[in-house]
Amino acid sequence: MNIKNLFTDDDAVSPVIGVILMVAITVILAAVIGAFVLDLGGSQEKTPQANFETDYSESSSALDITHTSGDSIVVDRLEVTGTSNSSGSDQVWYEFGSSSLSSGDEVSSGDTVTVEANSGDVIRVVWTAESGDTSSVLNEYEVP
Incomplete structure (x- = not known):
């Protein structure tokens, strides 16, 4: 070896x-x-799970949108948008932060907002993430 x-x-x-x-x-x-x-x-914010009901009064052209159940949502991230039948354009119908609710308050079960709407209008409750990169339609209603 x-x-x-x-x-x-x-x-x-x-x-x-x-x-x-x-x-x-x-x-x-x-x-x-x-x-x-x-x-x-893990970096994306989760969409809140919330239910909204709509009640339209044809005589007054008022649409009541009520948060009926689910997660409370910070008002700064929630708005009512829609497409007007007369103009055909998207627009903001209601900003929760501009109402009696102030920045940082929450929309929770039982809270109601009223917007003026006409036949054929499509109204949406839209949540936007804090980053502004993501949004979700929580409710959509077409006025009869």
């Missing part, structure tokens, strides 16, 4: 070390990518 060849013969070690390094790199990359992707999902 040649002792000199024992220290220089490393053919069997190289493939094993190469496989171990490749597996380690793959595991580290998967952990970094997984942490990044999971962190992105």
Whole structure:
């Protein structure tokens, strides 16, 4: 047995070390990518779950919109928008923050707002995230 060849013969070690390094790199990359992707999902604000009922009075052209159940919503993030049948354009019909409710107050179950609406108008209760990047229609009503 040649002792000199024992220290220089490393053919069997190289493939094993190469496989171990490749597996380690793959595991580290998967952990970094997984942490990044999971962190992105938690950064979006969830849409509140709230129910609204509408009651239209044809004689007075008044549409009552009542928060009946679900999450309370900060007034700064809620507005009533719609499409007017006469003009065909979208517009803000009611801003909760401009009413008797002040900034930071919440719209909760039992709160009602009244807007003037005419036949064919489409009225929406819209929630907007604090960032302003996301919005959701919580209720939509077409005036008969």
